[in-house]
Amino acid sequence: MKGKIDRRAPPVPSVGSYLRALAMRLRSGTWLDALEALRAGAGDVFRLELPSFRAIVIAGPASIRTALVEAASCLRSRVDPDPVVRLFRAGILVMDGAEHAYLRRIASPFFRPAALERFAPAMVRAADRQIEAWADGAQVEIAEATRTIALEVLLEALFGIPGPTEASQLIHLLRAAHAYISPGPWLFHPALSVSGREGPLQELEQALRDHIRRRRASPKGGTLLDAWIEAFRGDEERVRDQMLTMLIAGHDTVAAWLAWTLILLAAHPAVQERARAAVDERLGRDTPSPKALRGLEELEGIGWEALRLYPPIPVLNRRAAASCALGEWTIPAGARVMISLYTLHRRPDLWAEPHAFRPERFREGGMGSRFLPFGAGPHTCIGAPLARLEWWLVVARMLQRAVFEPAFSAPRPRMGATLEPTPGLLVRIRRRW
Numbered sequence: 001m002k003g004k005i006d007r008r009a010p011p012v013p014s015v016g017s018y019l020r021a022l023a024m025r026l027r028s029g030t031w032l033d034a035l036e037a038l039r040a041g042a043g044d045v046f047r048l049e050l051p052s053f054r055a056i057v058i059a060g061p062a063s064i065r066t067a068l069v070e071a072a073s074c075l076r077s078r079v080d081p082d083p084v085v086r087l088f089r090a091g092i093l094v095m096d097g098a099e100h101a102y103l104r105r106i107a108s109p110f111f112r113p114a115a116l117e118r119f120a121p122a123m124v125r126a127a128d129r130q131i132e133a134w135a136d137g138a139q140v141e142i143a144e145a146t147r148t149i150a151l152e153v154l155l156e157a158l159f160g161i162p163g164p165t166e167a168s169q170l171i172h173l174l175r176a177a178h179a180y181i182s183p184g185p186w187l188f189h190p191a192l193s194v195s196g197r198e199g200p201l202q203e204l205e206q207a208l209r210d211h212i213r214r215r216r217a218s219p220k221g222g223t224l225l226d227a228w229i230e231a232f233r234g235d236e237e238r239v240r241d242q243m244l245t246m247l248i249a250g251h252d253t254v255a256a257w258l259a260w261t262l263i264l265l266a267a268h269p270a271v272q273e274r275a276r277a278a279v280d281e282r283l284g285r286d287t288p289s290p291k292a293l294r295g296l297e298e299l300e301g302i303g304w305e306a307l308r309l310y311p312p313i314p315v316l317n318r319r320a321a322a323s324c325a326l327g328e329w330t331i332p333a334g335a336r337v338m339i340s341l342y343t344l345h346r347r348p349d350l351w352a353e354p355h356a357f358r359p360e361r362f363r364e365g366g367m368g369s370r371f372l373p374f375g376a377g378p379h380t381c382i383g384a385p386l387a388r389l390e391w392w393l394v395v396a397r398m399l400q401r402a403v404f405e406p407a408f409s410a411p412r413p414r415m416g417a418t419l420e421p422t423p424g425l426l427v428r429i430r431r432r433w
């Protein structure tokens with residue numbers, strides 16, 4: 001019996017693959033690139049075995065889809081008492097089965113594209129506030145600006161909380177939460193979890209509870225926050241778990257997508273100019289709206305290409321609740337599973353010039369399972385329609401009102417809670433109006 005399972009266990013990369021991975025890690029500065037060297041040697045599904053860290057890595061289009069969709073009941077979202085679970089508790093992202101389906105049912109109506117369109121003016125206003133704060137020629141940390149935009153929009157669109165006033169209070173508290181769940185030594189041993197951040201985390205906790213209590217006392221109606229309060233009959237713990245999950249999952253990801261887009265445009269002035277010309281032709285100085293931007297091909301490919309190169313959630317984590325079949329392999333019960341969207345998006349056998357920024361490749365259409373920035377299966381991103389709408393409106397507004405130039409040499413990603421630009425990465429702004 002044991003022999004049978006061993007035969008079907010995914011392979012371990014060779015020593016040569018590990019050496020190539022190490023060389024890649026040293027060259028590119030990110031271990032995500034190193035995974036490709038292991039995949040190239042061992043195949044789409046392989047065992048990563050390091051001292052104190054073992055995982056099964058999945059990095060092929062078919063195997064990822066199988067893991068996320070067909071094997072979803074076996075490969076569970078999160079069963080470890082790791083920092084992510086400790087922070088989100090019973091939040092939608094870490095729940096499975098009937099409870100997860102129930103939480104999706106409550107939240108889904110708030111993410112319908114038609115329901116979101118009424119927040120378009122708030123999205124443009126959030127972009128305007130940042131642009132107007134930039135002096136012509138200023139060098140700005142673009143990721144900070146996009147983080148503020150994303151948080152303001154999320155607070156307003158999902159919770160009915162005034163974005164500009166509340167975001168400035170919450171933003172540094174959320175930063176502590178991000179640091180808490182970012183990959184770190186705890187991956188190697190649970191006892192090595194980050195400590196010492198209790199202060200801001202407690203403050204965040206308090207701020208959320210204050211919002212929930214205020215809303216319970218005077219309901220606003222029509223927001224996701226109100227819908228949770230009603231569905232959970234005021235149970236503060238349950239509302240807190242969903243609210244915090246949505247805040248973390250929903251703003252840092254969009255912030256990273258917007259930041260990478262503007263960084264890539266700064267690094268590729270010809271692409272930026274073409275996109276701006278298309279926006280100018282369509283809008284002039286009019287305020288961007290979903291209707292006005294519909295079908296603007298020059299923008300579309302830029303957004304997808306930024307997500308391909310820098311998927312904000314580059315690796316999805318799962319744990320095998322039981323022994324699971326995955327194509328020709330068996331994933332043993334208890335195994336940690338890492339689904340690498342980053343590797344998938346940069347495979348040289350699936351993408352020509354995989355590391356190059358070539359938005360036009362998305363004109364060909366039909367990306368299928370080789371492009372999965374929002375995941376797949378039951379946990380597929382619920383917020384994708386909000387992210388897409390916001391991306392279109394904010395990027396169109398930025399192109400209308402400013403020109404972006406690189407004040408960096410080579411943009412490098414940092415693997416925090418999301419795949420974000422390294423802190424301190426600056427972009428020079430030329431204001432148009």
Ligand code: HEM
Nearest residue numbers: 092093249250253254257313316374375379381382383387
């Ligand atoms: C560029 C923007 C975004 C990207 C790339 C992204 C990516 C993803 C991915 C890959 C997953 C699947 C995680 C997994 O299977 O483990 C996910 C789930 C999720 N996302 Fe997003 N996301 C984005 C924006 C948003 C926004 C704007 C919101 C909410 C406002 C949001 C809320 C969520 C939630 C709640 C889940 C968990 C869903 C569930 O477990 O059923 N995301 N996201």
